[in-house]
Amino acid sequence: MTSLLVLLVLVLLSIALWQLTKIFDLTQVGKQSDDTQVANDNDNRVNGYLSFGFLAFIYLITIFCLVNYGKFPLMSNAASVHGKDVDQLMWISMILIFIVQTITQALLFYFSYKYRGRKGQVATYFSDNNKLEFIWSSIPALVLAVLIFFGLYSWTDIMFVNEKEEKPIIIEVYAQQFNWKVRYAGDDNVLGKANVRLIEGVNSLGVDLSDPNAQDDIVAEEMHLPKGRKVLFKIRSQDVLHSFYMPHFRAQMNCVPGMVTQFAFTPSMTTSEMRETKEMTEKVANINQIREAKSKKLVAEGKPGLDPYQFDFLLLCNKICGSSHYNMQMKVVVESEADYKKWLKEKTKLVQSVKTAVAEEAAAKLAESNPAKIDTTSVKKDTTLVAEAPTK
Amino acid sequence: MSHAHDNHAHDHHDDHHEHHHKDTFITKYIFSIDHKMIAKQYLLTGIFMGIIGVGMSLLFRLQLAWPEQSFKVFSFFLGERMAPEGVMTNEAYLSLITIHGTIMVFFVLTAALSGTFSNLLIPLQLGARDMASGFLNMVSYWLFFLSSVIMVVSLFVESGPASAGWTIYPPLSALPQAIAGSGLGMTLWLVSMAVFIAASLMGSLNYIVTVINLRTKGMTMTRMPLTIWAFFITAIIGVISxxxxxxxxxxxxxxRSFGTSFFLSDIYLAGEVLNYQGGSPVLFEHLFWFLGHPEVYIILLPALGITSEVIATNARKPIFGYRAMIMSILAIAFLSTIVWGHHMFISGMNPFLGSVFTFTTLLIAIPSAVKAFNYITTLWKGNLQLNPAMLFSIGLVSTFITGGLTGIILGDSTLDINVHDTYFVVAHFHLVMGISALYGMFAGIYHWYPKMFGRMLNKNLGYVHFWVTAVCAYGVFFPMHFIGMAGLPRRYYTNTNFPLFDDLQDVNVIITVFALVGGAFQLVFIYNFFSSIFYGKRTVQNPWRSNTLEWTAPIEHIHGNWPGEIPEVHRWPYDYSKPGHDEDFVPQNVPMKPGEEVLHH
Incomplete structure (x- = not known):
């Protein structure tokens, strides 16, 4: 089937090509045989009109894209406080470059059409003009100065966190091929020390269990954030570069093995509030329509169908990190502070989990010396997927 | 060879051509030290590498539009290991994007573009017999050839070619446990690049020395064509970075091989702690982009130089603002070496450094804007001869503007946070340097083909090639901005593994269809190129009625370029449609008429 399609496309393409060449050849009819392969008046005319047509094409594809894909889900509806500033700056810059694009492309292709070569036409000898050069150096300079000013103002605002005054909640984000973990600092809001050299069994983040600050640390596989509180993420990676990317919060920072990077923001919308925004309901409805159609096809082929989609914030990996890079994500839940505290309370502390694991292991060892054997492999199971990849 | 060499010895420029002996096939076509032959060798190698690079992009575009579908082409090109039952594996996908990037950036747009036209034009447009060192030039080409061979060989090693992205950030590129392509494939990649860099340096040094020392009488720096200015400055940036x-x-x-820890620290992989301590991947990013960003201009400046020449010739008008063009080339060259940090705003480097790089990055928009405006003004009130080369040059100005404008978004650290490493970036750099530089290369090929092969390319095939390519290039990269702004990360093997981006799948299909059509129509060019070598219409000496010196040399290639004396230069290269002359062009070797005024500054 595919090979037939490919063949069909190839045939159609060659026909199109043949016809196009013929059109260009036909434009030569009636001329004396001009075989220099240098553009003559007729070529100039045809290509001048085509230039004008191409301008129309650029505008059309712009309009087409704006109408069909111009919902810009990440240029409005930011779920973080600083996101509003980012979006505003984005709109200003976008509108600006849109205007410049429209005008300059028009000039470029209109001139190509208007001044197409004709016999006897003489070009104007116009080699320079300091005033013009000055104008079009200084206007971009001024406009860019304004953009730089706004940009740097927001940048400083986003990137520099005053931990003493703002008292952000500290959360560690931990990246590994190919999943994420989070560590909450507990009641003291201070993370215990950690290093990959301390990784052992359940303690898969390498937390220093003898550190007093580590005693109340909690490790989770799903991120919960309270609405309206500033959160400072301390970001680590255990193997290769990853990137902590939360597009709905306008947040991104690389995860670098061997160092701790950070990014801070204040969530301004809970997951359920986000789900109810007009933009999001439309987007989700659209996606569900697509999924339904796909699901029907899958069921017809005898495969399991797809579940309907419900929006959740996601933490994505956005730096190439290996074969399953495309599937490295974690669900993020933003909720009221009360719900957040409740959720956190129900979590087991890391120290506790380690103790339980050690006890289980001891019990298992005991069982091993007994004739009745118990399978212990599940306790020691490795957390990394790479372990299964063939190594040379 | 001709006997017109007799009076060479009198010429002070060419003492190394005196003892001229007969060429054998090997010295003429293979180990040639003639710059024109080396230019052709670069071009042919570049076209071959280009076919591989573009072909790879078509393969992974198929995967992106119809993820995890079985295609016969995959089985055919990738084989059972990379595409079991015709379905591309995720590792194969990463290999393809990595090698596509490497080949297009280094082997096509750096080596083939600069290598071809610097070699061809520097001696011919300056009025030199050959490069300063023909031997070094030959070594440079053959090292480039060797590095191409190593890169192609790396595609066939058992563990797969390099697959850590063309930026090869460690630790991913350093540890075979992290991805299979970082085994032998990455070793070959690194060896190939090391050889490539040696080739590039030899070439660049040669260009610089030739431009400084071998200009003919009267060819002052401010009478050099803008092509030469661009090649000259490009070579300097290359030598620096x-x-x-x-x-x-x-x-x-x-x-990788000796257990040092320059870029690695605290790594736990495949169930064990590795011994590396104290290195930093961020250091690698700094080193890589210290080349990587100037590299963008190493690619783009020669294309802009070619365009300047082609636009002026075909507009029958002097290039507008010759000195401003030179100043902007110099400004771009200088700024390009201090903006690399804008690739690293969110790499974990100090945010204050990010502010500095935002500032320098947006500064570079100013000389770029000057260039764009100058091109447009050159078209104004011209007498435009719309040859294929001219169309590609106009196309370059168009994509340069479209791609350059989105640079204002990406260069702004605040806005970069959310579009970094998304398809927005892919769209931006493909338009501003990929497509633009390719257009520059095509413009150069269409324009100087008669000089290289003594025959003309078929113009109607050229028109078809241009218009379909122009439509498809925008068709591919314009919608890509939109999926980038919707947050779609680049380098994802499928975009439908989780539902968030399901609504962007139709855009991916459109992009792929445009890519396939655009790719297929490059065959028109390939056909035109190779058939014209043998069957093209024979050219006249100066088909485009151009001012520069290469058109004063005979059509038949000879060692030493000019049979008699080297032409002397009396004027700048852009006296098109100058009032007071009968023809609408006045070649550089025509003396000033008595009382003729210099009308440019």
Missing amino acids: FPVLLSAALLLIMD
């Missing part, structure tokens, strides 16, 4: 990539590659080789 390529050695830094070499050191990065060497340190990476040491980390």
